[in-house]
Amino acid sequence: VAYDDINLRVPGPTPVPEQVALSGARPMVNHRGPEFAATVAEVLERLQPFFGIQSEPLLLTGSGTGAQEAAIVNMLSPGDEVLSVTAGVFGERFGAIAEAFGAEVTRVQGEWGKAISAETVAEAVRDNPAIKAVILTHNETSTGVTNDIAQLVAAIRREATGPQPVVLVDGVSSIGAIPFRMDEWDVDVAISGSQKAWMSPPGMAMVGVSERGWAAHAEARMPRFYWDFTKARKNGEKRTMPFTPAVGVVHAMQEALRLMNEEGPENIYTRHAAIGERVRTGLQALGLELFAEPTAASNTVTAVRTPEGIDTSTLIKALRQRRVVVANGQDWLKGSIFRIGHMGWVHERDIDALIVALEATLDESRLEQAV
Ligand SMILES: Cc1ncc(COP(=O)(O)O)c(C=O)c1O
16 A cells, blocks of 8 residues: 555644655754754744744644643642643643642543533632642543633633633644634643644644743743753744754644645634534434534544444454554543544545545445344
């Protein structure tokens, strides 16, 4: 099977357009030299509209989990009280990192497959007046749910009686595909990763930090070295990145961001909304049940319940024979759902091909069952 014949529909890494892949294959340059400085300047400028920030984001070398850890260790001190609002694997992970570095974490559990309600968050903030930070997930990739960050942050700001906590938002699988307005929503740290909506290879993380975030950073005492935001900011000012960056990934991102700038953020968001709708309609037409509640369905990833009597990993393998690659569920959902990624470089034809392949695969498995 030729590599480019594969309809890669896992929720990251996502497909990379040919010109982005070629840009990633450009010759290496000195990461402290003028060529790389020009690339970094362009990347920083083009990221801003997608984060919805006036200040420049930080560029780090690492994956989304690295950016989660960076957010924690740069904002908190051991013993700090933290609310971790979770309804899925990635929210859980963010809270677990805070715990690993010695924060006092109170978990606010939402129901998996449902959006987090503002009332739940408001109540938790009222009950925990000493919190230093609240951790939120914009798009929970394990369940295919998008949370209303504007509403959740408004509830936190309204209910906080002491100094305002910093709000850390995981936008790894949303920023660049779903509208995100960091300044307007009053978010303090927002993170994303190159391999998701940015149609680039894995290896680079992007982080937005607010004024309040920088003030918290100045006080934060958790141990850190590689992820230190001060280093990242100083390097960014010099149009470079800390340590030796994944130069090829930055080159790829430069081209991807050119394409994204040409299409324009609003058109990108509209395309993702239309694609999300097409995925859901197509799946439902096959009689499949979606895992997420309809009002919170994500436009970048869809979780589907595996039909009764069908084994999820067998289904995934059979789909692979038809050149469509999807992901299994995670944690306790492994085996009972499968997940389809539709962020970044995705068009109607990819979704139509997926639905056709899925229909044929389901027919085949049902036929085998009947024999
Ligand atoms: C919402 C979210 N957060 C964090 C991560 C972790 O990112 P990575 O796998 O790049 O470490 C992912 C990856 O799937 C994600 O979807």
